[in-house]
Amino acid sequence: MISINNLSLSFGGYTLLDNINLHITDKDRIGLVGKNGAGKTTLFKLIMDMQSPSEGKIAKPSDLNIGYLPQQMEHHHSKNVIDETMSVFEAFFKMHDRVDAISEELSLRKDYESNEYSKLIVELNDLNDKIALWGGQPPRTFAESVLMGLGFRENELTRPTNTFSQGWNMRIELAKILLRKPDVLLLDEPTNHLDIESIQWLEDYLQSFSGTILLISHDRKFLDNCTNRTVEIVLGKLYDYKVNYSKFVELRKERIEQQRASYENQQRMIEKTEEFIEKFRYKPTKSNQVQSRIKQLEKIDRIEMDLEDNSTLAVKFPPAPRSGDIAFNVMDASVSYPDKPEKIIFSGANIEIKRGEKVAFVGINGEGKTTMMKVLMGQLEPIEGSAKLGYNVNIGYFAQNQEDVLDNNDTVYDTLEKIAVCDIRMKLRDLLGSFLFKGEDIDKKVAVLSGGERSRLAMARLMLN
Structure with a gap:
């Protein structure tokens, strides 16, 4: 189906992929693994013809329908959720219109033996076969079931997409890809913005998907449940195992x-x-x-050891100043957003967090976890009740969209240099090295970093603050 032959990709003397070969067949379920920056996302872009290799080629059928979900993408904000999702059926509706037009024309013609009549019959049969592939479920019902499986509530389907976060808009794009019923799915970290229930729904969907799947994920359980072949990229080389991730x-x-x-x-x-x-x-x-x-x-046929990437993060948080016994206290708090004061996110909330405690906020999306974090940060004030930080509490906040604050035009080094002060400027290279940015990596533009690299850089930036 897709054949990658002797493919190499280099950037200014640095070889990211070195003479790799991979054959992807029908119904393969492949987990693509490797460290951040190894070339996983780049390989997806090469398959999608979004980048060109330095050497080698990728062969695939011209009519192959590929659905690609990148880590980062532009979202459309001019429609509501269901209308934006239904836009994927535009071709489907056009096929239906064409079937109606052909049927009407055939009913008026009498030249049953002519070539034109035969061509219309062939076209009609082809269109009906394509329509049948979409299944018998009405498009809107199908779209609603997929959206709700991904965590949207029924009353949210008519909300404008621009009122949702980037993570929720990514779910809309994922829904559109699934609704297209592609031959091949390329999913780059699809669980990044999903809660536990939505991940379970996606696992069930992918297990019943009849096409080919290529999946990038750092979620081991998700990989085990959705793949049966693992391809590892290490230092430009590719290693193919016909087993799931754990094996x-x-x-x-x-x-x-x-x-x-x-x-x-x-x-x-x-x-x-x-x-x-x-x-x-x-x-x-x-x-x-x-x-x-x-x-x-x-x-002697000399044995060569495969190269291994044994680099690991070496991060040590600086010692925090001693705070009071109570780090954060909420009493009978009700919270809403200023632009929609009538919509109460949560009410009657009570929580006390003591110094040294490790606390997890859990719950389905939309229940107010991020809202509570914003209350903790002082970005939102309760409309009722109170929320107070304890004495001498210093907060470091890594938000869902933390990597979005990075400037794509900056280099990795520039990103930290902008906020570094005093003697810390002399230690920036050491700090970046502890986050696995070494050598020429520090001169990379933020725009070319992988999603994982951007997150590491954002974390380094947070620690420097």
Whole structure:
């Protein structure tokens, strides 16, 4: 279906993908894994012809219908949720209109044996076959079921899309892709903005999906439930395992251990052979043996260890000033947003967070988790009750859209330099290195960073603040 042949991609001397090959067949369910910046999203863009390789090619049928959900995308804000989602059926409705037009024309014609009549019959049959592929469910009913499966409530379907966050607009785009019923799904971190119930719904949908799936995710359980083949990108190379993620982790460990053992055994043998050659090279009585060993070394198929990326984050939060015993206290609080004061997000809320506690806000989307965080930050004031920070509490806030505050025109280094003060300017490279930005990475533009890299940079920026 999709064949990637001897493909390489380089940027100014840096090779991101190095002579990789991959064959994707019908009904494959592939998890594409690797560290942030390894080239996973770039490979998707290459498949979608959004980028061109430096060498090699990607072969795919011209009529292949691919649905692609990127990590970041532009959203349309001129319609409400259901109307924007229904726009995906424009081609479907046009096919129906054409079927009606052909049927009416056929009913008026009498030239049953003519070529024109036969062509209309063929076109009508083709259109009916395509319409049948959409299934018998009415488009609006289908759209509503997908949207509600992704977490939208019925009363939210007529809300303008510009009143929703980026995460919710991403769900609309995901719904549109699923409704197109593509042959191939390319999903780049689809669970980033989904709650637990929506992830479960998406898992069930993908398990029943009849086409091919390529999935990028850092959610191990999601990968296990939705894929049966794992492709890893490491330092420009590609490794293909015909198993799900959990089994892949075991097989990769076994493969590397076996490879290392074979490599070490061979190196010991080579070392002993070279010692023998060096020791007896100039002894006439050993010349035949020396020549035999030299030829033996020349014929050896030398084992090469696969490159491993063992880099890990080395982050240590700076010590916080000691606060009072109560870090945050809410009493009988009711909260709404200033632009919609009549819509109460939550009411009668009571919570007390003590110094040193680790607290998780859980619940389905729309229940007020982010709203409570904004109350904690002082960005929202309760319309009833109270919300107070404790004595000497210093807050660092990493919001859902934290990476959106980054300037795409800045380099990684510039992003931190803008806010660094005093002696910390001398330690920026060390700080970036602890977040895995090393060497030429610090000169990359923010615009070319992967989603994970942008999040790491945003976290570094937060710590610097």
